[in-house]
Amino acid sequence: METAESSTILLERLARILQNEAHAAGLKPTQWEALRYLARANRFSRNPSALTAYLGTTKGTVSQTLNALERKGLLVKKTDHVDRRQVDIDLTRKARQLLDEDPIHALTVAMASLPVGEQAGLGDGLRTMLEEALRRRGGRPFGVCRSCRFFRTDDSRGAPHRCGLLDVPLSDSDSRQICVEQQALC
Amino acid sequence: METAESSTILLERLARILQNEAHAAGLKPTQWEALRYLARANRFSRNPSALTAYLGTTKGTVSQTLNALERKGLLVKKTDHVDRRQVDIDLTRKARQLLDEDPIHALTVAMASLPVGEQAGLGDGLRTMLEEALRRRGGRPFGVCRSCRFFRTDDSRGAPHRCGLLDVPLSDSDSRQICVEQQALC
């Protein structure tokens, strides 16, 4: 329990310091996080609702963050054809270029320079803590499409894969992106 | 490198979710963090400067956060007698009561329920990452007083310990608090 408390303090402090480090290129930490998400999300997940679930915040806050990013010319919104309540978001070329200088890269480098065992231990611990936190507040995991229990490869038509939940064909690149609907296999 | 990147994303996401969880009792995450620090810091470290270094932010921001906490009746400021530029901060009884319901407790519980090995691995990894981050931006470690290279037990006068840097007597409880000036032994 003593260890648990010190680890908790460690996690909080590290989180704060990393947060404060993420003020780069005129973007706020939240804006970077939104950009990162949108770059990795599949077409069913590039909308305000999914981003809200991912960030664990509220629709209102996300709406404002998206407005800020739109003003900066980093994304484009358009209403979905199928469900006209939904808004599809697309990152601009400018956003993708910006992501090449993502301040998070410094963190990845630091992570990579850790001893192999320590790196694996940290990864496992973080994964477990995140799963716990998500379960606690009813969040979604946002895993990659191909690791989902609804992922199918038996599509008779042209496409290589298929989503058994939404019943739509999936390209190979689709299957490697993260999805709001993803549910683990086991 | 693949592992490093996914661990990085994990850390960022967990950090954000925990951040958003820390809105309790009408306090903001930063205000909780400040309160926690002030409750653990020794008398040389309960001032705006030290808090600024701990949070890794700027003097101005800390000044505002302290004003907010003062308005809520959670702390009292008074100018230092020795150096009248400095401000000594004391938490009120109300603040200490509030800290009993610190939302971070939920996190500690989650941490404690981890398998022992995983918990230790996570702690080690976090420690290393924090040290790296601090070194990168010239931050201070804020360890406990008694683990400092300036900690002495050879005080001829009444007090049980002594600080070799500031040359002042230290009580036993002093020695268990965290300090801005702390430097590791080895």
Place this chain on the structure above:
DNA sequence: TTCGTAAGTATCGACTCGATACGATCTAGT
């Protein structure tokens, strides 16, 4: 058709955060 629900937006108030400028106080060098 209508009623309930879901997706987004707009607005409010309190606050964070970096940047900048400033006043007060200490300290070293003369």
Place this chain on the structure above:
DNA sequence: ACTAGATCGTATCGAGTCGATACTTACGAA
């Protein structure tokens, strides 16, 4: 003792976060 520079803290600005609340529009089932 006197000044020049450094240090500590505050005030203010602008952009943005964040939760809360109150909408609007669109879908979908009874």
